[in-house]
Amino acid sequence: MPSDLLLVLPLLIPLYGALLCLAFWQREQWMAVMAGLAQMVWLLSTVFLMQRVLAQEVIATQVGNWPAPYGITLAADVFSALMLVAAAVIGLSVYLFSLQGLDVTRRRFGYYPLLLLLQMGVSGVCLTGDLFNLYVWFEVLLICCFALLSLGGSKGQLEGAIKYVTINFLASGLLLSGVGITYSLFGSLNLAELALLVRQPEHPNLPLLSMASVFFLVGFGVKAAIFPLFFWLPASYHTPPIAISSFIAGLITKVGMYTLIRLFTLLFISDLGFVLPLLALLAGFTMLIGVIGAAAQTDFKKILSFHIISQIGYMLMGLAIYTPLAIAGSIFFIIHNIFVKTNLFLISGVVAQRYRTFSLKKLGGVYLLQPVLSVLFLLSALSLAGTPPLSGFWGKLMLARAGLEAGNYTLVGVSLCVSLITLFSMTKIWNEVFWKPRPLAVKKDTIMAPVNPIRLWQLYLPIVLLLAFILFIGLYARPLVRLSERAADGLLHIDTYTNTVLSNNKVK
Amino acid sequence: MRTIIFATAIRYLTPLFLLFSVYILFRGHNHPGGGFIGGLIGSIAFVFHALAHGSDRTVNTYFRMRVYSQGKQPEHDTPQYMWDLVRANTWRRSEEVTPSNWRYYIIRVRPAYMMALGLFMAATSGVLGLLQGKPYMSAIWLEGKLPIIGTLGTPTLFDAGVYLLVLGMVLKMVFTMSKE
Numbered sequence: 001m002p003s004d005l006l007l008v009l010p011l012l013i014p015l016y017g018a019l020l021c022l023a024f025w026q027r028e029q030w031m032a033v034m035a036g037l038a039q040m041v042w043l044l045s046t047v048f049l050m051q052r053v054l055a056q057e058v059i060a061t062q063v064g065n066w067p068a069p070y071g072i073t074l075a076a077d078v079f080s081a082l083m084l085v086a087a088a089v090i091g092l093s094v095y096l097f098s099l100q101g102l103d104v105t106r107r108r109f110g111y112y113p114l115l116l117l118l119q120m121g122v123s124g125v126c127l128t129g130d131l132f133n134l135y136v137w138f139e140v141l142l143i144c145c146f147a148l149l150s151l152g153g154s155k156g157q158l159e160g161a162i163k164y165v166t167i168n169f170l171a172s173g174l175l176l177s178g179v180g181i182t183y184s185l186f187g188s189l190n191l192a193e194l195a196l197l198v199r200q201p202e203h204p205n206l207p208l209l210s211m212a213s214v215f216f217l218v219g220f221g222v223k224a225a226i227f228p229l230f231f232w233l234p235a236s237y238h239t240p241p242i243a244i245s246s247f248i249a250g251l252i253t254k255v256g257m258y259t260l261i262r263l264f265t266l267l268f269i270s271d272l273g274f275v276l277p278l279l280a281l282l283a284g285f286t287m288l289i290g291v292i293g294a295a296a297q298t299d300f301k302k303i304l305s306f307h308i309i310s311q312i313g314y315m316l317m318g319l320a321i322y323t324p325l326a327i328a329g330s331i332f333f334i335i336h337n338i339f340v341k342t343n344l345f346l347i348s349g350v351v352a353q354r355y356r357t358f359s360l361k362k363l364g365g366v367y368l369l370q371p372v373l374s375v376l377f378l379l380s381a382l383s384l385a386g387t388p389p390l391s392g393f394w395g396k397l398m399l400a401r402a403g404l405e406a407g408n409y410t411l412v413g414v415s416l417c418v419s420l421i422t423l424f425s426m427t428k429i430w431n432e433v434f435w436k437p438r439p440l441a442v443k444k445d446t447i448m449a450p451v452n453p454i455r456l457w458q459l460y461l462p463i464v465l466l467l468a469f470i471l472f473i474g475l476y477a478r479p480l481v482r483l484s485e486r487a488a489d490g491l492l493h494i495d496t497y498t499n500t501v502l503s504n505n506k507v508k
Numbered sequence: 509m510r511t512i513i514f515a516t517a518i519r520y521l522t523p524l525f526l527l528f529s530v531y532i533l534f535r536g537h538n539h540p541g542g543g544f545i546g547g548l549i550g551s552i553a554f555v556f557h558a559l560a561h562g563s564d565r566t567v568n569t570y571f572r573m574r575v576y577s578q579g580k581q582p583e584h585d586t587p588q589y590m591w592d593l594v595r596a597n598t599w600r601r602s603e604e605v606t607p608s609n610w611r612y613y614i615i616r617v618r619p620a621y622m623m624a625l626g627l628f629m630a631a632t633s634g635v636l637g638l639l640q641g642k643p644y645m646s647a648i649w650l651e652g653k654l655p656i657i658g659t660l661g662t663p664t665l666f667d668a669g670v671y672l673l674v675l676g677m678v679l680k681m682v683f684t685m686s687k688e
Contacts, residue, residue: 008634008644015631022624065637065646 003059006052007074007127009045010084013038014120018113028108032099035112039095042119043088046081053081057490058500060129068502069190073129075501079331079487080126083258086335087122089469090250090342091115093462097346098243100458101353106152106241114151115247118144125255129501131182131189134259135175138223142168145252148244149236160236167232171222178215182267185212192501195266195494206270213268213275217260224256226316227286230309234293237308238301238358242349245301249308250342254334257315261330264319265491272322279320280411287313287418294425300348300358300433303425304341307384310418311337317415318399321406327488329398332480336383336391336473343380343466347373350459351433360429365438374434376463381426383470386419391474394481510560518560525553533671534657534664543667547674555682563686571619571679574612619680626672633665 017038024030052059053076060075062068076084095115102111121144124137142165150161183189185205186197198209218229225233237249268275290310297303311333318330350373351366352358367374379390386392396419403412473480490496529550536542558566576596584592596610637646649661657664 002641004641004643005638008638012631012635012644015627019624019627019631022620022627025618025620025624061643063634063643063645065643 001048001052003052003056004061006045006049007059007061007076008063010042010049010123010127011074011120013042013045014116014123017042018116018120021110021113021116026108028104031112032107035095035116038116039088039092043085043092046084046088049076050081050085053078057496060501069188069193072133073190073192073501074127075129075192075497076127077487077490077497078483079258079262079491082331082335082483082487083126083255084123086338087119087126087251090247090338090466091119093342093346093466094243094247094250096462096465097246097349097459100455101346101349102241102243103152106244109151111148111151111243114144114148115244118148118247122251122255125259129191131179131191131194134191135172135179138175138259139172141252141255142172145248148248149240151240151244154239156239160239163232164236167222167229171219171229174215174222175219178212178219181212181215182209185209190501191266192498195498196502198267198270209268210271210274213264213271216263216268217275220256220260220263221282223253224260224316225253225286225309225312226282227289227309227313230286230290230312233309234302234305237305238299242301242345242352246342246345246349249305249345250338253308253312254315254338257312257330257334260316261319261327261491265327266494266497276320276322279316280408283313283316283320284411284414285313286310286316288414291418291421291425295421295428298360298432300351300360300363300429301345302358303360303429304344304348307422307425308341310422311341311384313418314396314399314415317411318402320411321399321402321408323402323406324485324488324492325398325405326402327491328481328484329395329402331484331487332398332477333392333395335480335484336395336470339466339470339473340380340384340392343463343470344377344384346463346466347377347380350463353459360432362439363433364436365434367434372460373463376460376467377434378430379467380470381430382423383474385423385426387423389474391470391477394474394477398481398484510562515560518556522553522557525556526550529553529671533667536667537658537663543670544674546667547671548678550671550675551678551682554679558682558686563683567683571617573615575615576610576612578610619676619683622672622676623680624676626669626674626676628669630666630669630673633662633669636662 017035020034020038021031024034058075058077060068060073063072063074065071095112098107098111098115118141121137121141124140125134128134128137145168146161146165149164150157179189182194185208186194186203188194188197197203198206200206222229222232233253237245239245240248264275264279287310290306290308290313294303294306294310297306314333315330315337318326318328318333320326348358350370351363354370355363355366357363383390383392386396396415400412400415403409403415529546529548529552532541532549533543533546534541536546554566554570557569561569577593581589634645636648638644640646640648645662645666647661647663649659653659
């Protein structure tokens with residue numbers, strides 16, 4: 001397949017899927033069929049993209065056939081392809097879960113097209129080679145997230161969605177200002193051309209670049225939920241149904257993180273002496289505050305929401321250390337976290353579907369009734385906490401090693417302590433939800449009767465699928481570690497990227 | 509706003525708005541205009557109609573069509589049958605004139621369908637470039653020039669798609685809000 005096609009497919013497939021869903025408006029089963037097809041083809045297309053990127057390192061296309069600095073560039077390297085494959089896998093799993101795990105009203109009222117458009121936004125962010133388009137794709141993301149978070153319109157959901165959208169609009173305003181400032185400083189928005197411009201030491205506007213970078217740091221910091229800008233996340237992520245919050249919680253903050261890593265390796269490299277200590281500080285506080293917040297919660301979904309913040313800290317830690325190993329560790333951690341976090345949310349959804357509650361106080365004794373589910377949870381939770389030999393361990397090992405090599409002992413110490421508290425927090429869920437006897441105060445009839453085996457199987461299928469991925473990247477970590485190292489290498493040596501984007505700018 | 513002056517004026521203004529919106533749509537390639545603005549102007553026609561007559565009547569007038577038909581009877585010859593079909597579906601639309609044993613089907617144009625079609629046209633206009641081995645959204649122009657519309661090409665198709673999308677989107681909002 002030509003790379004023109006390969007780069008456009010991850011954008012077009014969700015779009016076509018969404019509009020096929022629109023064409024079958026309110027016929028829920030047809031919509032489900034169309035969305036399922038789109039999910040599968042999307043996964044295939046990202047796998048093809050990955051394959052091509054592995055062979056060619058970077059591929060690029062110029063949408064509209066206008067040459068590079070002026071036209072709209074789409075480009076993919078190993079990092080973006082990795083993100084897309086991960087997004088496609090969890091997209092498929094969340095879709096499979098939603099078949100049984102989401103109420104009919106929401107499914108009929110636009111859940112599938114919105115999810116697909118959200119995925120299109122994710123593809124756009126990961127593939128774009130243009131700063132302004134990056135902002136536009138983030139808006140696509142934000143609007144779809146807002147619609148999904150408020151879908152169904154229960155009171156708690158609207159409250160959460162308003163918090164989410166208010167602060168994210170502010171962040172988008174900052175991003176747009178940053179884009180404008182960058183354009184006025186360098187006269188270009190193409191990432192590859194900007195990357196070359198900021199590497200000219202004699203460029204007159206270079207000292208002003210750090211000002212622009214602050215706008216991006218704060219803007220994407222809000223979107224990635226970095227300390228101290230994370231308050232919107234636990235306030236909004238636990239409100240919608242699991243089939244919605246699992247996708248958003250699993251992926252969207254990591255997309256913010258992806259952009260931070262991309263921009264701070266490609267563009268804002270002139271003032272790293274100032275930025276990196278700041279990032280290290282933020283990373284330490286993000287993981288600490290997130291995990292302490294989680295320890296204070298007594299709600300299954302809220303604990304998981306706070307853990308998202310804590311895990312973002314680890315990804316930021318890799319960027320703050322800024323060695324090839326550290327950035328590879330960050331990338332490994334992002335991929336691992338996308339899978340694990342989604343899986344934990346899905347498991348909480350299965351528990352809640354049977355017991356009608358997320359409150360740790362009211363839950364209990366799940367192990368007796370659903371031992372398989374308990375084992376699935378245990379493996380995912382240990383993986384999140386980073387118990388060897390599961391996937392979280394390798395990510396943390398890479399980060400810790402990189403930190404020790406760079407002499408950043410405080411940060412490594414904090415991260416290891418946070419690991420312990422994460423383990424404690426997961427043990428708390430395990431004790432309260434799965435292990436302790438059912439509280440007597442809760443009436444018997446609040447438990448749903450065991451659902452029929454086919455429905456149960458459909459709920460378990462995505463969880464087992466994701467766990468298979470998690471176990472694979474944990475027990476056989478070498479391929480993903482190698483991939484992460486290649487991705488980090490591509491990020492730190494930008495020649496291939498700039499050459500590919502700027503060289504195929506002849507009009508065909 | 510249900511005054512008789514407004515309601516009468518709307519009858520003459522609606523086609524004018526629509527015509528103007530299509531003009532703006534095709535003007536958009538080289539001058540200010542295009543699908544987005546055209547779609548907004550086109551939607552004004554229906555919004556005013558809904559203001560004057562209520563949105564249910566707008567839907568009934570423009571977005572819901574009854575198609576009358578009757579199974580072909582053995583005593584009818586084919587031309588006669590076709591003629592009756594045409595007559596029932598064009599000027600003799602009211603139920604008093606159409607024989608009561610005729611069935612009718614309701615064709616509804618939902619705003620969601622318009623949005624889907626618009627998105628499809630806009631997205632597919634880009635795919636045509638791909639088929640020629642060029643990047644996505646490369647423009648392909650037809651030979652020759654039409655009198656008012658100008659040259660036709662994939663960008664025109666894209667604009668028409670945007671037009672339908674915007675029109676469908678605004679109508680969806682207006683109809684939903686006027687229901688509440």
